[in-house]
Amino acid sequence: MFIYNTAQKGVTDSLDTLLKTISIDAIPDLKENGFMEAKDVSSELIEEFGITPLYVKIFYYDKIKNKIIKETLSHSRKSYIFDIPLNVEQDLYNVNYFDKDIYRVSSIILLEDEKTKVIFQLSTTKVVDSPYLNQILTSLLIANPIILILMLFIVNVLINTTLKPVKKVVEDVHSISTKSLTSRITTEKIPTEIEELVKTFNQLLENLEEAFNRISSFSSDASHELKTPLTVIRGEVEVALRQERTSSEYKEILEDVLSETVRVQETIEQLFLLTKKDTNELKANFREVYLDEIVLDCVSQIEKFATKRTVNIKIKEIIPATIFANETLLKIAIDNILRNAITYSKGSSEVYISESDNNLEYLLTIEDNGNGISQDDLPFIFERFYRTDKARSRQQGGTGLGLAIVKMILDLHNYKIDVQSILNEGTKVIIKIPKILDE
Structure with a gap:
């Protein structure tokens, strides 16, 4: 419509220019002949310019009297x-x-003197059925749908090309389930506009996989570890109910049930701790603490347990040391190492604790002269539920989670642990703690 209206305005402008040209062409005749009849002027102009129809009206206006003194019209019926x-x-x-x-219609003052003005008016039909305009209109009516279809096709191709990577990403997302959380969305041939989105989604998948694995591990670990003590508890109760027993027998059974119940409670607490691995919750409350005070607190809390086992804890050397740690978690790790050393020590033996340092780190050493660990078992001692002597561990109340928790806590702190052991001679555990840089 814009193109057609522009063309139509151009035709109208051309018509206006022609009317003005025709009007000015009449000036010499008006000057020469004075008063002229509109019919005569119209005939001459039609013959000269070949434009038809052409209607003429001439006013002779008296400037002094301010009125029309004569007017002439070429076609009275077209007045x-x-x-x-x-x-x-x-x-x-x-x-x-x-x-x-x-x-x-055009109106122009062609002549003017002191007394008179000659107003010359022309009229012809507007060009509404011009071949030029008809051709433009026909061309537009044919071209517009073709152009529109072509544009829609091009736009469709562009949209499909642009959205193809997005569709591929959506398909990849739909293909991921709980059984394929290890899958990741490839960033190859991905536009930079959505590459960051894909990376964010992959990070989300990684977090989901980690959380799902922790939940799965908790479920399997709980099922695996709680099965035995619950079976023991059930067996003890069933045995107790088969017949009447003495008070001492009931007491003995209840003590066994209590022991297994405590073991179940400890196992659940340790399993919950393991499921929180690498979370911000465990990293909260990291601050500067005194390593020597933490060690002394751990020794004080575990001395009763050591006494029952007829094991003596000796502190060989301790030095003041400031470290950056979560005090509660570090105490759990040290307590588990001490408890293992006491549990697997021989009766009437010693567990030694010492602190030392070098240029880069503090060394906390816990050493016993107990059962020791074989070289074949050493690489696996930090795995969950791994026991070097399964029968003995169960009799002594172990859950198989202690060293796994120790490793998790030390990894969280970026501390290193080194275990040296000789079977039937003893074990030495060294915790390597980086010094605070500004010390």
Whole structure:
């Protein structure tokens, strides 16, 4: 419509220019002949310019009397065409144009002297059925749908090309389930606009996989580890209910049930601790603490347990040391190492504790002269539920989780642990703690 209206305006402008040219062409005749009849002027102009129909009206206006003294019209039946405002104040040769039904009308002052103004008006039909306009209209009616279809096709191709990586990402996402959490969305041939989104989603998958694995591990670990003590508890109760027993027998059974119940409680607490691995919750409350005070607190809390086992804890050397740690978690790790050393020590033996340092780190050493660990078992001692002597561990109340928790806590702190052991001679555990840089 814009193109057609522009073309139509151009045709109208051309018509206006022609009307002005025809009007000015009449100036010499008007000057030479004075008063002229509109019919004569119309005939001459039609013959000269070949434009038809062409209607002419001439006003002779008396400037002194301020009135029209004569007017002449080429076609009396077309007088209504010239029913337009008459502006006698307009400048010489300045043309005004008007639309009257299907006609285009021009009005111009061609001559002016001291007494008279000659106002010359022309009219012809507007070009509404021009071959030029018809051709443009036909071309547009044919071209517009073709262009529109072509544009839609191009846009569709561009959209599909642009969204193809997005569709691929969506398909990859739909293909991922709890059984395929290890899958990741590839970033190859991915536009930079969505590459960051894909990386974020992969990170989300990694977090989900880690959380899902922790939940799965907790479920399997709980099922594995709680099965035996619950079976023991059930067996003890069933045995007790088969017949009447003495008070001492009931007491003995209840002590066994209590022991297994405590073991179940400890196992659940340790399993919950392991499921929180690598979470911000465990990393909270890291601050500067005194290693020597933590060691002394751990020794004080475990001395009763050592006494029952007829094991003596000896502190060989301790030095003041400030470290960056979560005090509660570090106490759990040290307590588990001490408890293992006491549990697997021989009766009437010693567990030695010492602190030392070098240029880069503090060394906390816990050493016993107990059962020791074979070289075949050493690589696996930090795995969950791994026991070097399964029968003995169960009799002594072990859950198989202590060293796994120790490793998790020390990894969380970026501490290293070194275990040296000789079977039937003893074990030495060294915890390597980095020094605070500004010390």
